[in-house]
Amino acid sequence: MEEIKKNDDKILSAQNVHTTFRTHGKSVKAVRGVSFYAGYQEILAVVGESGSGKSVLMKSILGLMPENAEVTADQILFMDKNILEMTPEQQRKMRGKEIAMVFQDPMTALNPLRTIGFHLTEVLKRHRGMDKRTARKEAIAVLEQVGISSPEKRLDQYPHEFSGGMRQRVLIAMALCCRPKLLIADEPTTALDVTIQAQILELLKKLQDETGMSIILITHDLGVVASLSRRIMVMYGGLLMEEGLTEEIFYSPKHPYTRALLQAIPKPQAGDRKRLEPIPGMAPSLIDPPDGCPFAERCKFACEQCEKGIPKYRVYSDTQRAMCIFSAEELDARERKVD
Amino acid sequence: MAKYIVRRILTAIPMVLLITILCFALMHFAPYNAIDAMTTPKMSPETIELIKAKYGYDKPLFIQYLRWLNGILNGNFGYSIVTKQSIAGDLAVRIPNTIKLVLPAYATAYILAIILGLLAGSHKNKAADKVIDGISSIAIAVPSFWFSMLLIFILGYKLKLLPIVGMHSVGKEASMADFLRHFIMPFITLTFTFLPANVKFVRSSTVTQFSEDYVLVQRAFGASRGEIMFKHVCKNVLLPIITRLGMALQLLVTGAIITETVFGWPGVGPYFIKAIQGMDYPIVMIILVLSSTLVILGNLLSDILYCITDPRIREMG
Ligand SMILES: Nc1ncnc2c1ncn2[C@@H]1O[C@H](COP(=O)(O)OP(=O)(O)OP(=O)(O)O)[C@@H](O)[C@H]1O
Numbered sequence: 001m002e003e004i005k006k007n008d009d010k011i012l013s014a015q016n017v018h019t020t021f022r023t024h025g026k027s028v029k030a031v032r033g034v035s036f037y038a039g040y041q042e043i044l045a046v047v048g049e050s051g052s053g054k055s056v057l058m059k060s061i062l063g064l065m066p067e068n069a070e071v072t073a074d075q076i077l078f079m080d081k082n083i084l085e086m087t088p089e090q091q092r093k094m095r096g097k098e099i100a101m102v103f104q105d106p107m108t109a110l111n112p113l114r115t116i117g118f119h120l121t122e123v124l125k126r127h128r129g130m131d132k133r134t135a136r137k138e139a140i141a142v143l144e145q146v147g148i149s150s151p152e153k154r155l156d157q158y159p160h161e162f163s164g165g166m167r168q169r170v171l172i173a174m175a176l177c178c179r180p181k182l183l184i185a186d187e188p189t190t191a192l193d194v195t196i197q198a199q200i201l202e203l204l205k206k207l208q209d210e211t212g213m214s215i216i217l218i219t220h221d222l223g224v225v226a227s228l229s230r231r232i233m234v235m236y237g238g239l240l241m242e243e244g245l246t247e248e249i250f251y252s253p254k255h256p257y258t259r260a261l262l263q264a265i266p267k268p269q270a271g272d273r274k275r276l277e278p279i280p281g282m283a284p285s286l287i288d289p290p291d292g293c294p295f296a297e298r299c300k301f302a303c304e305q306c307e308k309g310i311p312k313y314r315v316y317s318d319t320q321r322a323m324c325i326f327s328a329e330e331l332d333a334r335e336r337k338v339d
Numbered sequence: 340m341a342k343y344i345v346r347r348i349l350t351a352i353p354m355v356l357l358i359t360i361l362c363f364a365l366m367h368f369a370p371y372n373a374i375d376a377m378t379t380p381k382m383s384p385e386t387i388e389l390i391k392a393k394y395g396y397d398k399p400l401f402i403q404y405l406r407w408l409n410g411i412l413n414g415n416f417g418y419s420i421v422t423k424q425s426i427a428g429d430l431a432v433r434i435p436n437t438i439k440l441v442l443p444a445y446a447t448a449y450i451l452a453i454i455l456g457l458l459a460g461s462h463k464n465k466a467a468d469k470v471i472d473g474i475s476s477i478a479i480a481v482p483s484f485w486f487s488m489l490l491i492f493i494l495g496y497k498l499k500l501l502p503i504v505g506m507h508s509v510g511k512e513a514s515m516a517d518f519l520r521h522f523i524m525p526f527i528t529l530t531f532t533f534l535p536a537n538v539k540f541v542r543s544s545t546v547t548q549f550s551e552d553y554v555l556v557q558r559a560f561g562a563s564r565g566e567i568m569f570k571h572v573c574k575n576v577l578l579p580i581i582t583r584l585g586m587a588l589q590l591l592v593t594g595a596i597i598t599e600t601v602f603g604w605p606g607v608g609p610y611f612i613k614a615i616q617g618m619d620y621p622i623v624m625i626i627l628v629l630s631s632t633l634v635i636l637g638n639l640l641s642d643i644l645y646c647i648t649d650p651r652i653r654e655m656g
């Protein structure tokens with residue numbers, strides 16, 4: 001795997017992350033050597049189908065994996081500190097304070113027997129050493145910031161008195177409590193209905209503008225990120241298939257998987273009457289992953305070569321690279337032939 | 340919430356009535372009844388009729404039931420066929436004796452179960468869990484009479500440390516120390532009987548809570564193991580456990596039948612067993628009515644406790 005150039009504008013950079021689960025004698029290789037980075041003040045989108053390893057990758061970096069998971073990496077640098085060399089206690093103190101994470105399902109993310117206020121003030125007391133009264137005041141301010149009305153009253157309510165969208169706002173508020181440098185949002189809108197989804201994403205964008213924090217936004221919906229992210233990384237079968245600036249991914253995607261993903265998004269505004277093309281087939285099993293490119297069996301360009309070993313990255317620009325044996329030109333030529 | 344509780348109380352009443360009807364019917368249709376106990380085959384039919392009339396057995400069934408029920412409600416539980424003693428009078432002595440034994444044993448088992456269950460559940464598949472859960476599994480399968488025999492054999496017979504039967508030695512009825520010496524073995528047996536199922540309940544409840552999403556979220560926000568345990572998981576585990584208290588209500592009467600019998604503890608247990616052996620129907624039925632009523636009341640109590648403690652239900656109508 002090639003080195004990504006060391007650079008001071010990276011808040012988080014990870015080299016060669018592997019995560020393997022061991023269950024009942026089988027091992028599931030959920031992440032298989034991913035190197036990536038997130039820049040200061042940027043929104044990085046991580047996209048890929050269900051099961052591609054997006055959540056596992058991020059949880060691995062935060063040290064949130066269960067005991068049956070083994071995480072290895074050459075290096076994981078967060079603001080020039082190597083996370084791998086931290087003690088578990090140091091990692092714990094970093095979580096929620098410097099890197100916060102918001103999860104997919106807001107309905108189950110809060111303790112049903114604790115008030116919203118308890119959830120928020122605990123974080124403030126823990127990481128910012130506030131006393132009860134100051135923490136309460138701060139909690140009210142943060143709730144206001146995420147657009148919850150009459151926060152004073154809401155503070156004493158229990159999670160079941162909040163709708164899904166409101167709970168996600170509470171979780172985002174929890175994440176904001178300590179003004180983290182990096183927010184990882186793991187499909188924060190998947191469980192919510194469409195209008196609420198847009199509101200939450202807008203909120204994230206607004207908060208990013210206000211606080212200047214970096215956001216890693218995990219989603220399996222490329223359409224969602226177009227207007228939001230600066231860069232996109234595309235994952236599949238535990239591998240990083242392609243990464244690039246948002247424009248690069250949308251206007252000149254290099255990897256066949258990225259292209260397939262793009263063809264699967266509805267584009268009402270584009271006006272072209274091209275049919276949506278779902279990607280045929282299913283994601284490969286991670287228990288016994290194929291030796292070669294994991295996308296090969298679903299790829300219309302696949303040839304024998306693809307099944308022999310994981311391809312090297314082709315670098316297209318300072319910011320864009322893709323893991324495919326074919327260059328973009330070769331793919332274009334083949335595509336014309338196929339059509 | 341008040342409305343819900345009132346509704347629950349109102350539905351409990353017909354249940355209790357139904358139980359009394361069932362018990363009465365069972366008693367009535369039993370092959371051997373109170374009249375048979377009071378008469379002998381040699382008596383003339385006239386005499387038998389007279390006795391029937393005297394106790395009201397010549398009235399229609401419905402009236403008999405109402406009289407019986409009315410008696411129960413007024414604390415008149417009828418009379419033992421065998422000893423002719425007032426059942427209410429007997430129980431007034433027996434039930435407190437049983438409570439003296441069951442209450443401390445259940446309380447001890449309950450507290451120990453919470454501690455051990457939380458400990459095991461929070462260390463799932465680690466050494467502590469394997470030991471606690473393993474022993475609980477075995478203990479569930481050990482019959483309490485066997486365990487009490489073992490205690491009697493070791494503490495009572497071999498080491499001669501403790502008295503084997505009864506609640507007091509003759510002539511030492513007022514001595515607390517003497518009571519305690521009699522109390523220890525049945526107490527240990529009962530605690531040991533109540534403990535394993537409760538440990539398993541607390542453990543599995545703890546394991547479930549630890550696998551909930553909110554625990555992962557708390558970890559993601561830097562909560563330590565201790566904070567997760569004591570500020571989050573504990574409360575969620577204790578809720579279903581508090582409600583279990585209500586279910587234990589009926590144990591106060593019938594919770595120690597075997598143990599009491601083995602140790603000759605003068606509680607409800609030996610009284611009940613003797614009544615069964617002597618076909619003393621009125622006693623058996625009254626105890627059944629009492630314990631089933633306590634089951635229903637206990638359930639009611641559980642629901643009320645749940646209402647008070649769980650914010651999700653507290654809000655509802
Ligand atoms: N605790 C675990 N034990 C075993 N395997 C796991 C565990 N957690 C995740 N996996 C496996 O790791 C793979 C990647 O899962 P991951 O949750 O990262 O997918 P994802 O890309 O986040 O998908 P989604 O969009 O559905 O959230 C999956 O195949 C999953 O089965």
Ligand SMILES: [Mg+2]
Nearest residue numbers: 054055056186
């Ligand atoms: Mg996921």
